[in-house]
Amino acid sequence: MPKFTRNAVIAASISLALLGAGCGSAVQAADSSDSPAETVYFGVSGPLTGPSAEYGVYWQEGFDLALEEINADGGLNGIPLELKWEDSQSDPKQSVPIAQKFVADSSIIAELGDFSSGASMAASATYQQGGLVQFGFTNSNAGFTAGGDRMWSTSLTQQYYQTQSAQQVAQDHQKISLVYLQSDWGKTSYDAFKAEADRLGLEIAYESPIQPDSEDYRPVLIKARDAEPDAVVHLGYGPDGARVVRQLRELGYTGQFYGGQNTPQFLEAAGEAAEGTIINENFLIGNTEPRVVEFNEKFEAEYGHAPSTFSAYAYDALHILAEAAERGGPTREGVFNALNEGQPFGSVQFGEFTFSDERRPNDVPIVPVVVRNGQYEKL
Structure with missing residues (x-):
């Protein structure tokens, strides 16, 4: 099944x-x-x-x-x-x-x-x-x-994730298109990413919110593609991320995609379009540490x-x-x-x-994950 x-x-x-x-x-x-x-x-x-x-x-x-x-x-x-x-x-x-x-x-x-x-x-x-x-x-x-x-x-926190994400994207790219969920979570993520992107001088050539439950993101993604970015960045979850990357590839975009989520459903729903996707995580389910x-x-x-x-x-x-x-x-x-x-x-x-004074984990690094051959691997 x-x-x-x-x-x-x-x-x-x-x-x-x-x-x-x-x-x-x-x-x-x-x-x-x-x-x-x-x-x-x-x-x-x-x-x-x-x-x-x-x-x-x-x-x-x-x-x-x-x-x-x-x-x-x-x-x-x-x-x-x-x-x-x-x-x-x-x-x-x-x-x-x-x-x-x-x-x-x-x-x-x-x-x-x-x-x-x-x-x-x-x-x-x-x-x-x-x-x-x-x-x-x-x-x-x-x-x-x-x-x-x-x-x-x-x-x-999303502030931590998205600050780190913007830093990673800026290492390899100068101009991006950015899409993010039209939700409290999406807006918080967008604000944190954009603040760090501005600080780093990473140009956001096009940006737009997207509806979590929409089945067709093409009107937005055409504009994201036509801005001629070095990469497209998606801030959202697995289901919408799969639709975004699949439709981007159908529209002929061949550049780097950052987004989606480290879940089996993202790989299944995105199919071959997920190949090469980079996701920032604090944990890689497929790593080789004994635990x-x-x-x-x-x-x-x-x-x-x-x-x-x-x-x-x-x-x-x-x-x-x-x-x-x-x-x-x-x-x-x-x-x-x-x-x-x-x-x-x-x-x-x-x-x-250990937990910090903010009652969250202390000193946890972000792990960039890439999809290769239909599986998640450490970048």
Whole structure:
């Protein structure tokens, strides 16, 4: 079965589980009334349906693998750990009532999510007031961790990513065309990239926002091509990035493309057009470091396909929170206190790392990744 079709089936299955069917994996019903007292939970607010459902599938796979390992190793100081999922569709209107539900559930000792920074930040005040750690492990907006001392993330900020990206592009090119998502995330990314591009003297010959859910970017991309840039830079996600690079190639553009995302779906959706694409990442899923090789082997043995970086992000997030709960005790304050101790944590992404005063990873480099022969490789 093709990966994209398989992912859609998984997402549909998860959605049905949330509607009331029992499930023996990481997805659990949100009602804790029948939960045994000796079990503790992390809440997950994330997209299982809607435009970002692909990422919920990636999360699910990473969480399930980590959860199996944690409980096989004795859980949290001998107490089993489970997850309570709520489908937010990464929508701020849904993430807030989910936060209220999680805060009111005393069996939940920490929360993971939401996928987008906007959905997470809308709910942050509720988590902060309820004393519940909100671990927004894909939240790159710098404002997320500024929302309170209960907000933590293993994601680097867009300011950091895009500053580094502009520096990399400027090493090899003088004039570019730039397209970016018409969203809060896209505008934040654009502002950071443009500020650094201006500082470096990198000329942006053409720029335009694009709609995340549009199927036809050709009117914009024709203008981007006709500006005769040395490279085209895309600031966005995997699905829109695949459409951008595919349509650029169909329009005859043969220059360098920076963009897309380090996910299986980007390679599948972009096809041959992805060849040569450069993506800035903090993590290469295919690198040969022992911790990554071990993760990849476990993942492929479990699911029969290679992991997405987002599966690795979820896997790390669950292990980090579990480690904090073991160190500080499986309570809300225990998790919070252990994260604040300044001790290192282990991860697939970074190896051993510590959190900064901004409650994000310290001293993590950007890794330029290139698509060669249909696979991601270090540039």
